[in-house]
Amino acid sequence: MEHWDDFLAPYKQAVEELKVKLKGMRKQFLREDTHSPIEFVTGRVKPIVSILDKAIQKEIPLDKLETQMQDIAGLRMMCQFVDDIKKVVKLLRQRNDFEIVEERDYISHNKASGYRSYHMVIRYPVQTIHGEKKILVEIQIRTLAMNFWATIEHSLNYKYKGDFPKDIQHRLKRAAEAAFLLDEEMSKIRIEIQEAQRLFSRKKENQEQPD
Template sequence: MDQNWEEFLTPYNQAVEELKVKLKGMRKEFSKGNLHIPIEFVTGRVKPVNSIIEKAALRNIPLDKLEIEMQDIAGLRIMCQFVEDIHEVVRLLRNRNDMKIIEERDYITNKKESGYRSYHIVFEYPVQLINGEKRILGEIQVRTLAMNFWATIEHSLNYKYQGEFPDAINVRLKRAAEAAFQLDEEMSQIREEIQEAQHLFSNSKRATVEKTQKD
């Protein structure tokens, strides 16, 4: 396996790049239709080799079983402004016919003990290679900007403490998670006003661009 990592990861890289284009295309469709855009932005990555090996050792996954037992080698993240947008994005993903949803994990309704919130979708995606079709597993995480901010900080601290957070850090992280969720709740309460303001701003910006082009 050591000598074949590049070949092994090729379909995963291709899947991430293709899906980033497709998901960003969804965002453009909403924009062209002058509709509220549930997707703020999309990112994606293929798990580095050292991370794959570490996780395989931690989970007792044989390297020759990675394709079927490790679900997040290909990972994408969809950021949303509002919690309601997450549910809309999940609905849109369920309706796609270019991927098969294998599993859904709702860590928003059922947050993790740490305070982590996000919506995870494990999917199967067909990649077209020169030797035929290759179906790979991947994971899409859908979360708000506030949830992502907390998760990024928690992930960074995890590297320092290797998952064994001091009690004081644990308490503060949980408080921060609740504060982030409360921010999302407050934004949901004024969601219509925010969307209206964004709509007016977009129309004004579009009108200015069109006027400049005519002049």
């Protein structure tokens, strides 16, 4: 494909705009001095080489990328607790600045590999000098523990091209179970954790105030 910069420009614009909007949701919770279900937000546009690799793997023609590849633009919303994910999903469903195309719950129905996350595919309208262009964007919502596991698995997947040695495959599953147990244990003491975090934040604010 020629003119990759022109093709990817609206995807980059969508990611930057959505990062501002989704981070803004977190700031609203903090202004109200209440627990934010959003810990932080990241975003990226898939590198060209990754787009081409996936197009070959999924047999997607280059002229069909806009409609058949859902994760050229991607955002991740990190949460402290599993229950926070449900709150974030509900908040996203209430928004009217994009259309939800698809939802995939890999938390209630985790993959065989152990992967857990909640995926939303949205259609986001980008305003350009040539008019409105609707972009497919994938939003992944997960806990910090889920993200740690997924990041490691992604790196290993890149090395082994999905064909993991048996011992690594076994250890990955055990690690996924450990991450799940970590999330469960943290959820059981979430009230104490949130109270401690509020106290720490207030102490920090008082220390930063000028004399």
